[in-house]
Amino acid sequence: MTTLAGLAHRAGIAPEVVAHLQKLTSAWGLLADLCFSDLILYVPTYFDLSNPAQPSSELNYMVVAQVRPATSRTLYPKDLVSSVITASSAPGITQCLSSGHIAFKESRVPHSDEHRVSFCIPVRHDGVVVAAMVREYELNAKLVRGELERIYVSLFERFANMITRGEFPFSSDDLAEAPRVGDGAMVVDEDDVITFMSPNGASALHRLGSHVARVGDTFASLGLDLGVIARARLNLEPVVEEIEKKPVTTVMFQALPLLNLGEYSGSLVLLRDVSELRRRDRLLLSKDATIREVHHRVKNNLQTISSLLRLQIRRLTSEDGKEALREAERRIRSIAVVHEILSRDVGDVVDFGEVISAIVDLAHESVPPDLHLEITISGSPGELDATVATPLALILTELIQNSIEHAFSSRDESAGERSGHIKLTFSRRLASLVIEISDSGVGFKEGFNPKEITSLGLSIVDSLVTSQLCGEISYGSQQGAHIRVRVPVPDRISL
Template sequence: MSDMDLESPIDPLDDNLGLDEEDIDHLKRLRAAWGLVADFAFGDLLLYVPSLSDQGNYIIVGQVRPSTSQTLYPQDLIGKQVPIAEVPIVAEALVSGRIVNGNRDLGERPDPVLISAIPVRRVSTKTLGVVTMVWEDEAGRRPGQLEHTYHELATGLSRMIAEGAFPFPGESVSVEEAPRVGDGVLVIDSQGLVSFASPNSVSVLHRSGVHIPVVGSQMEDLGIGVGAMQGAFVSHVPVIEEIERRGDIYILAQCVPILAAKKITGAFILLRDVTELRRRDRLLLTKDAAIREVHHRVKNNLQTISSLLRLQTRRLDEPKATEALREAERRIRSIAIVHEILSRDSANQVPFNEIVRSLVRLATDTVMTERPIEIKVHGDAGAVLAEIATPLAVAVAELLQNAVEHAFESADNETDKSGEVGTIDLVLSHSNDLLTVEVRDNGVGLPDGFTLDSTGTLGLSLVRDLVRSQMAGELTLFNDGGTVARLTIPISPNRAPTTVEI
């Protein structure tokens, strides 16, 4: 095939091909579902649509390779323009609206391959494009029952494509763990009688405790996939169900009806043993529960320590010792808040705004000044990694507490008693790679000559070290109508820690 590159979007169906939205949606759903056809046909499928810009060409807008056989097209053909003269069978199917069978010389192969050109319809009168099904000629050997049955199923699905019945109305992309052809196939007639069972399907049934002869049995006798079959026969669309057998065996059964002139002529049922997947799911649930329990116990232990420190504080007469224990107790409570959030959800990321609400309440409870103080929260920090949440919570708590205690002091360290409300704004924002937290107040501001490295306060020193060593971020302090403390934390990994001082 002599192809020319087509300059188009990643998905050529999104280019201007003269198709309306419903046509494009139909073709995209066909591409999402046609893996079944390729597997049953042991062949490659290509989807051709006429080129709007060059009426002498077709554009290949879809390609799928079989998982049951070797591909005949190892190269990627999506987005290629093909002259109409090179694929006359496609032109015939597009014009006639009928399935056309023939053979084709691929050039690099010594023998021709078989090809079936299938018109694609959304409604009975409108042909959107053509699917070619290409597979090797088996003239040199006699195909077995499995190959013969699979080709019959591929033929039935091809007729449904030509009638506009496949993909099924409303059908979306299958779930990741949905059964495939290689997992196991049962073929049934319109009365639920099994006419064929692949070796893998028999193995799945044996593992689920079914040991009667499968072929010739009714689905009700097998006890597997009955609900999926009944649902598919009633709704005329595929139905998938999960069956639990003997308490420890889990089988997925998907029934796909075969339609002719809108009437069900039979169906095939795909079977997959998902026991191992469910075992892993249970292990993950157990692990998540264990992690949540660890966080819950850590939170309880921290709260116990906090209570002990609070009790000890009441027994002290030394003001400095009392203040030191209060600060330690508050920091422990900040850490406990994070573990409380993590005990509810063991996810690797934590919605930091939930933590912020508790930190604000913690800072508000410690206000002991005569001047009224109001703390406002703006913006959204998004979700942060669990290993960042703890040091960030401690840092934000320290900055809020520092603003509550010192922002509204006069030059002689006396609290401003003017009655004007002191405002502390906690501003949160995040992008794809950076988290920014600002604590702003309308207080007295930083003293002249202030530098972060020369500060003697334990709280700011703690914030500085946490930001540098555990969050690889930057801490900036400056005056702007009061004091502004700005934290910038890289969300992307491998960011070198730096500190900026103003």
């Protein structure tokens, strides 16, 4: 395994420490951007470098995570994760872990006049140093740093000190859509006064109509009703808020409190113009609502047709005609079940378990009064694509109805009330869904040949399975009728 959890497990790190390190690595993209450098996370371990399966008597360090900056080039194009180095070759990390303080190490880059600096930061959890986060960067005399770069690095150093004290990462981070440093950044002091504003941060404020924002202002003086800073100060946790300026502008703010020995000393405020994202969200919501409405109207139309058929049944005198319309009405209702579920849920997949329950309820309505029928379900089909669910609902309706009409009709009626059992079994095999329908009835007649089916219901089933779903169907008698249907299911569907 190459995940942090897997590597930490191999290194013998306690689960609570792993959780802390995972929280750190979920937030440290911010730190890499602030310091314009690669960040590498080392944990102490005892591994034999020549044979990782064997323990070593000497202390080594394993790389369990690595992040590259979005604001600068990386020094390590290749991944270092899972690599192991000896403690003797990394005195800076050893000093950092043993002393619990930030350690520096400078070395010359081979075949170059430049020097590389390792900035080793102890990662503390519950008062104990558990890992070292190393910032790697090159000293380049030709590179001129401006005010923005200096302030970003100073912010990184403040976060680094928070890490050494166990104050970072925060206990709960809302980073799902958190802005990046390059999107826009501002710094406010403990009095909520803006002490720094990046050009992109100023541009985001301009989008909200604050064209005169400058260092020394407060958000209140700019007319922005922004509560993230007050909540970040109160809870000492990151806070995310969006401000919308109608009709089309939305800016996301995230305030990260800067702590010093547990005391609030200001906030780093990240800004991001999310207007286009929110516009797309609204379009998706509108599209989902439209799709649901279409399915709702299809369901209503099918129910109307079903009602018209029932009215027509009452006007007929021919029993054959009535039965034919009843069968048509049941088929329409089984299709309407799928559209009813799609009208409630967003997406193009259906929880087919709900469809089965509705189909079983429909089947019970057609059971003769003198037949006590039990229908049981084993296994679960899970979610199916609507293109599979609709014909499959019709197939199950036909097969269950076929058992009700034919499986128990030849019982000795002199014994009084009849009883029967229909069992539906669902299972996933490779990329297929297998459905087995069995009953306790008389089974198929001797000499039954599926290729010579004359029943309309079974003809519909055979056509839907083989032609529309590209599946297979087989018939047999095992103390009653037994039908097996296999249909391919796309891999993207979770069953």
